[in-house]
Amino acid sequence: xxxxxxxxxxxxxxxxxxxxxxxxxxxxxxxxxxxxxxxxxxxxxxxxxxxxxxxxxxxxxxxxxxxxxxxxxxxxxxxxxxxxxxxxxxxxxxxxxxxxxxxxxxxxxxxxxxxxxxxxxxxxxxxxxxxxxxxxxxxxxxxxxxxxxxxxxxxxxxxxxxxxxxxxxxxxxxxxxxxxxxxxxxxxxxxxxxxxxxxxxxxxxxxxxxxxxxxxxxxxxxxxxxxxxxxxxxxxxxxxxxxxxxxxxxxxxxxxxxxxxxxxxxxxxxxxxxxxxxxxxxxxxxxxxxxxxxxxxxxxxxxxxxxxxxxxxxxxxxxxxxxxxxxxxxxxxxxxxxxxxxxxxxxxxxxxxxxxxxxxxxxxxxxxxxxxxxxxxxxxxx
Amino acid sequence: xxxxxxxxxxxxxxxxxxxxxxxxxxxxxxxxxxxxxxxxxxxxxxxxxxxxxxxxxxxxxxxxxxxxxxxxxxxxxxxxxxxxxxxxxxxxxxxxxxxxxxxxxxxxxxxxxxxxxxxxxxxxxxxxxxxxxxxxxxxxxxxxxxxxxxxxxxxxxxxxxxxxxxxxxxxxxxxxxxxxxxxxxxxxxxxxxxxxxxxxxxxxxxxxxx
Numbered sequence: 001x002x003x004x005x006x007x008x009x010x011x012x013x014x015x016x017x018x019x020x021x022x023x024x025x026x027x028x029x030x031x032x033x034x035x036x037x038x039x040x041x042x043x044x045x046x047x048x049x050x051x052x053x054x055x056x057x058x059x060x061x062x063x064x065x066x067x068x069x070x071x072x073x074x075x076x077x078x079x080x081x082x083x084x085x086x087x088x089x090x091x092x093x094x095x096x097x098x099x100x101x102x103x104x105x106x107x108x109x110x111x112x113x114x115x116x117x118x119x120x121x122x123x124x125x126x127x128x129x130x131x132x133x134x135x136x137x138x139x140x141x142x143x144x145x146x147x148x149x150x151x152x153x154x155x156x157x158x159x160x161x162x163x164x165x166x167x168x169x170x171x172x173x174x175x176x177x178x179x180x181x182x183x184x185x186x187x188x189x190x191x192x193x194x195x196x197x198x199x200x201x202x203x204x205x206x207x208x209x210x211x212x213x214x215x216x217x218x219x220x221x222x223x224x225x226x227x228x229x230x231x232x233x234x235x236x237x238x239x240x241x242x243x244x245x246x247x248x249x250x251x252x253x254x255x256x257x258x259x260x261x262x263x264x265x266x267x268x269x270x271x272x273x274x275x276x277x278x279x280x281x282x283x284x285x286x287x288x289x290x291x292x293x294x295x296x297x298x299x300x301x302x303x304x305x306x307x308x309x310x311x312x313x314x315x316x317x318x319x320x321x322x323x324x325x326x327x328x329x330x331x332x333x334x335x336x337x338x339x340x341x342x343x344x345x346x347x348x349x350x351x352x353x354x355x356x357x358x359x360x361x362x363x364x365x366x367x368x369x370x371x372x373x374x375x376x377x378x379x380x381x382x
Numbered sequence: 383x384x385x386x387x388x389x390x391x392x393x394x395x396x397x398x399x400x401x402x403x404x405x406x407x408x409x410x411x412x413x414x415x416x417x418x419x420x421x422x423x424x425x426x427x428x429x430x431x432x433x434x435x436x437x438x439x440x441x442x443x444x445x446x447x448x449x450x451x452x453x454x455x456x457x458x459x460x461x462x463x464x465x466x467x468x469x470x471x472x473x474x475x476x477x478x479x480x481x482x483x484x485x486x487x488x489x490x491x492x493x494x495x496x497x498x499x500x501x502x503x504x505x506x507x508x509x510x511x512x513x514x515x516x517x518x519x520x521x522x523x524x525x526x527x528x529x530x531x532x533x534x535x536x537x538x539x540x541x542x543x544x545x546x547x548x549x550x551x552x553x554x555x556x557x558x559x560x561x562x563x564x565x566x567x568x569x570x571x572x573x574x575x576x577x578x579x580x581x582x583x584x585x586x587x588x589x590x591x592x
Binding site: 041057058062063083085092110114 | 407410411412448471474475485486487488490491493494496497498501504505508514515516517518519520
């Protein structure tokens, strides 16, 4: 407690510990004999308000640091928040009662929090900026793939057509080795067209707007088998399926998944063995897990993830035709339906591809607002 | 009790004197020129205060409150939107503004600013009404505008004096340029206290003319 004269009336035990100055040493003496800071006019003027009117006084740590300079045991300054109240004294004046709070620890914690918070905000801003850049880059890439695929088809068609014209028109005038060369040209052009169509399909799978509705998986399977009737008959493939449920999704895209998986099962068959394809499903929470297994050449476990990458081929082109984007397209479609697709490594010889799709809760509204991803053409639907 | 434009002008002058003293104290503390200005004062019934506070300040408000009693009784408040309070603290301490939240250190600083301002104001009032006034400790509160309105409306036999306050913080000792933060000082006064204050202001006006 400080009197209006500037002398110390009372010095408590805490201040004795903080300053090393005992009450006996300081009480009765001017405080400015020990601490110069309180001589400063800004403190003198503000303390005058306390002595004259008893008005309270706040001295915050951020603006003053320390009012009674003292150190912590480690040598660091003891940061203080000070509240001064007026205590009635003689002749209508007041004495000043100082309550000094050590806020050193609080100050450090607040500063650490601010640093962490600022770093987190910066990281968040950078992440958002990166996401925007990535999204723009992805859009750009999809646009490029789509346009390039379209633009490449015309020259390919011309290449195929003119190699046929050449063979027809030149006829016997061509040297004997020319005909196989021309057939090879047409074969490679057809392969390139297959890759381009595969890339186009992948691009469309990424860009098509989704308007999910209730989809009958049995109907999807029927349609997929109808599209594959030629290869099924040619390979004498057996396709067996359990009754399949209804899911929430886009029918044309789901049919595409089944078509690719069954087509792969037929294509990658063992020599001399008719393909057998089994399809079943099981409920898992709010999803259905579908299994498509076959008795073909299988997928080596170490390639289980890579087979879903675009243009990755496990088998040579000489042995098995294909664009190399079928499974990548399946993955894109399934993931856009919030599902997952994987090669089941524990499957017996042959491959088993599993994928999940959202279950349709019976009695619920059978159409839902879709996630609107990268709309390409509002007239184009899945 | 008649409170016309003349009386409001006189009250505005009184508040400008008070905040002028506060500006001098802030100048002393931070070594930069601080100008405080009260461009307008209005008298509002507490149950209508919320509309002004809410519309002017958005959703979250930082408030320093000082209660007083004696020859006049009531409470004085310094009110900022949280972002404005944070900006003012950053201006006074020289730290980077960073995120606009008022943590406990900044709240402590704002409490001191409120203490200086409201003490300056009460100093002016005390010099007019004379007599003794006792004070509570300045208290920092962070409120939604709705809660602040509720707190103000709780004093049913009071009237609210609302003073728009502009803080100008200049660069160094230059007296031009710098930054500005707007806040509000509200004085919640009992009807009798306001009557006493107006009466004294009118008396002083008459004495000055005589």
